[in-house]
Amino acid sequence: MPVSSAYRPDPRFFDLGPEFGDPVQAADFPMTVLRLRNDRAAAGVGLETLTDAEWLEHFGCFRPLPGQPGPIAMRYHGHQFRVYNPDIGDGRGFLAAQLREVPQAAPLREGGVRGTASPRLLDLGTKGSGQTPWSRHADGRLTLKGGVREALAAAMLESLDVPTCRILSLIETGEDLERHDEPSPTRSAVMVRLSHSHVRFGTFQRAAYFSRTDQIETLIEHARSLYHPQVAPGDAVGFMSAVVQASARLTAKWIAAGFVHGVLNTDNLNVTGESFDYGPWRFLPHYEPGFTAAYFDHQGLYAFARQPEAVFWNLTQLAGCLKPVVGEAGGEAGVAALTEALNGFGPAYIRELRAAFLARLGVKSLGEAADQRLLDCTLALAREQKEALRWEPIFFDWFGGFSSAARALGGPRRKSYQGETFDAFRFALMEHEPDRPERLEHPMFAAAEPEEMLIDEVESLWSAIDRDDDWGPLKDKLARLEAAGQAWDF
Known part of the structure; x- marks a missing residue:
């Protein structure tokens, strides 16, 4: 059976029409060698039953999955x-499919209860799948190293x-690329x-840009109904507020994780507040406000x-x-409400930052003043x-609050x-x-060091692949990150 009974195709973006995307074909690669297959993620959308041969057909050659119309390169500016x-758009990727999340795989809602709303609509998007009308003069390809780095960033986050x-x-495609x-x-590779x-x-x-208010209205309704259904139909301000709140939460969690995205262009942020497209990312080695991820970000x-x-x-x-x-629709009052929704980012970000730091330290909220004090002191x-820590x-040493005092004060960073x-x-x-x-009873907290993702380790994992075609260290790292997520259990 190529897909499981839980597989639910729902290609909604494709219904918007040709003004929003262009039908494309994937490149004809010289080879397709399966390097990474995320069966845990696949099970969340009913794709874990694919054989490796079927996997290569769908994600290397891009034969459409059942109920999917075929890939489109999405149109956007930025x-x-x-x-x-x-002059940009999907230049080396496309939207391959949309499908519903398996209900049991849905994230827990507030209070640890799974939501009763419709399962989330998820996308299968590609990178390195070949040229599109928006490639300009680029080759539409992805380096294998770039794919490995994206897998590591996503797993750590x-x-x-x-x-x-x-x-x-992640499938290796057998071409020699010049970069x-x-x-x-x-x-x-194709990812x-x-x-x-x-x-x-x-x-x-x-x-x-093209003064198409009709298209803007179409996009608002499309995104509102699918991703922010709590917003009433036609409520553009409510939609803006929902995107602001989701973006504030994402940004706060980046900061608490010590993550630097590297390229925060408007085409790299989406309406759901979920990060993607990891190019020159980095995790902080130590606290440094001016730390940059992209070598070409000369102005920081x-x-x-x-x-x-x-953001x-x-x-x-x-x-x-x-x-x-x-x-x-609303005149000056409507524009004022839109501005108010936009300006809600600052308060939402501070609120979410406090919550993110509390979660990372594994402690309960005590109220705004005490929570802010802990954030500031951290x-x-x-x-x-920063030179020694x-x-x-x-966050690893002090997870669980003062319950970890003996562990932290007796550990390698006690000084x-x-x-x-x-x-x-x-x-x-x-x-x-x-x-x-x-x-804290999880074995991870008995170790002296946490799982990190600093650049030296990233380069070491790639070196094993590049030099010896040894994928063992990368797969071991991904397994340890999965275990770490289970230990943190946020």
Whole structure:
């Protein structure tokens, strides 16, 4: 059986018509060798029953899955480092399919109860699948190293409870690629990500660029009904508010995870607040507000601590696209309401940042003042001890709050846990009760070091593949990250 009985195709974006995407064909690759197959993610959409041969047919040669019309390259524009580019779109990828999440795989809702709403609509999007009308003069390909790096970024973020796409498949394709920013020729791959929407801010920007308010209205209703159904039909302001809140939550979780996306252009942010498209990403080695991920980000526009600013700027561009629709329906009062929804980002971000830090430290909320004090003290400790104390171990050592005092103070970083700044952190932590302290019984917390994702390890994992075609270290790392996610159990 090619797909399981739980498989539910629902290709909704395809119904929007030719003004939103172009039918395309995947490249005819010289070979297809399966390198990574994420069966846990596949089971969430009823694809785990595919044989390896069927997997290669669907995700290497891109024979459409049952009930899917065939791939389309999505149309969008975007600000790239705040310079508007009307000549982009899906240039080396496409939307291959849309399908419903298996209900049992749906994330837990508030209070640990699975939602009763319809299962989420998920996308299968590709990278490296060949040229499209939007490729310009590029080859439409993905390096194998780039695919490996995306798999690592997504797995690390998922383990830390950051809203992220998941890498479903990575297939080596047998071409030698020339790249100016890595040793060439280099190996090629095609990747498939499982993501909660590829409707980007830039999708709206394209419609606005051509003054197509009808298309903007279509996109609002499409995204509202599928991704923010709590918003009433026709409520563009409510839709904007929902995107703002989701984006604030995502940004706060990036910061708590010590993650730097690297390229926060408007075509790399979507309406569901789930991150995707990991190019020059990094995780912080230690607290450094100006830490950048992209070697070409010379001005530090998307540096670690500037990510909230970048996301807000991008949300401002989205609000500008919605303004004609809102103004036509509600006049000046409607535009004022849209501005208010946009300006809700700051308070939402601070609220979500407190919640994200509490979750990372494994403690319960004690109220706004005490939670903010713990956030401030954690950052102060990270700042003061940045030469000796890496970002991730702070949360690992003190997970569960003061229940971990003996573990932290007897561990390899004990010398960093002293002095006035640490005392303030300790007192702030002691105020908060542990949240489900039984999680500390997981074997991960008996180790001296947490799972991290620093650049030296990334390069080492790639080197084993590049030098010896040894995929064992990468697969072991991915398995450890899955176990870490189970240990954190956010």
